[in-house]
Amino acid sequence: xxxxxxxxxxxxxxxxxxxxxxxxxxxxxxxxxxxxxxxxxxxxxxxxxxxxxxxxxxxxxxxxxxxxxxxxxxxxxxxxxxxxxxxxxxxxxxxxxxxxxxxxxxxxxxxxxxxxxxxxxxxxxxxxxxxxxxxxxxxxxxxxxxxxxxxxxxxxxxxxxxxxxxxxxxxxxxxxxxxxxxxxxxxxxxxxxxxxxxxxxxxxxxxxxxxxxxxxxxx
Numbered sequence: 001x002x003x004x005x006x007x008x009x010x011x012x013x014x015x016x017x018x019x020x021x022x023x024x025x026x027x028x029x030x031x032x033x034x035x036x037x038x039x040x041x042x043x044x045x046x047x048x049x050x051x052x053x054x055x056x057x058x059x060x061x062x063x064x065x066x067x068x069x070x071x072x073x074x075x076x077x078x079x080x081x082x083x084x085x086x087x088x089x090x091x092x093x094x095x096x097x098x099x100x101x102x103x104x105x106x107x108x109x110x111x112x113x114x115x116x117x118x119x120x121x122x123x124x125x126x127x128x129x130x131x132x133x134x135x136x137x138x139x140x141x142x143x144x145x146x147x148x149x150x151x152x153x154x155x156x157x158x159x160x161x162x163x164x165x166x167x168x169x170x171x172x173x174x175x176x177x178x179x180x181x182x183x184x185x186x187x188x189x190x191x192x193x194x195x196x197x198x199x200x201x202x203x204x205x206x207x208x209x210x211x212x213x214x215x216x217x218x219x
Contacts, residue, residue, distance in 0.1 A: 056083070056090035060101055066092070081109045140204075144197060 058080065059067045068075045083090050084106070092101045114121065121129075132141045 056088060058090055058092045058105075059095040060092055060105070061095045066105075067095070077105070077108060077112065080105060084109065 057069045058075070059069065061067065066075050066077070066080060067073070068079075080090075080092070090102070092105045093099065094101055113119075132138050135141075
């Protein structure tokens with residue numbers, strides 16, 4: 001007879017715990033603090049932030065097809081060019097070896113543009129560039145071209161920002177009116193580039209002569 005009250009108290013205690021657990025669970029869901037959902041959201045946030053920080057990976061297969069891992073689809077060289085135009089950070093890798101093929105793909109884009117009817121480089125310019133390969137000034141020439149192109153890009157960006165306040169018609173009139181000024185500015189820019197190049201060349205020549213003199217090899 002003494003066991004029956006104990007059993008009733010035990011069942012009553014379990015019922016109270018179940019009610020409290022149910023209330024706690026309902027309160028958590030109503031407050032939007034579901035642990036499983038929070039964990040999923042945290043993982044999603046970390047995955048999203050990692051994806052934004054890493055470059056877009058494009059895989060090149062032996063059949064020359066390009067696979068965009070971001071969109072899970074094959075893309076063309078024209079679409080890769082659009083990524084460049086949009087300043088999208090991407091890397092092209094060999095699907096088997098993982099070798100970085102980004103420069104090779106960019107050179108293919110340049111080749112298509114140069115043979116597409118509106119070339120940027122003349123044969124003389126291409127010949128001069130080729131002659132610098134293997135030359136003692138090769139690394140210097142690469143740095144020189146990079147800095148000059150960056151300066152030109154900065155100038156283009158500044159002009160683009162100014163053009164946003166003008167209508168297309170007004171911008172066209174402005175360009176036509178400023179054509180002589182632009183030509184003069186570009187002429188001055190080219191002359192300054194030549195001067196800088198000449199000065200650096202003379203400085204390198206002087207340093208070479210000093211080194212040869214120190215070694216007793218000066219002619």
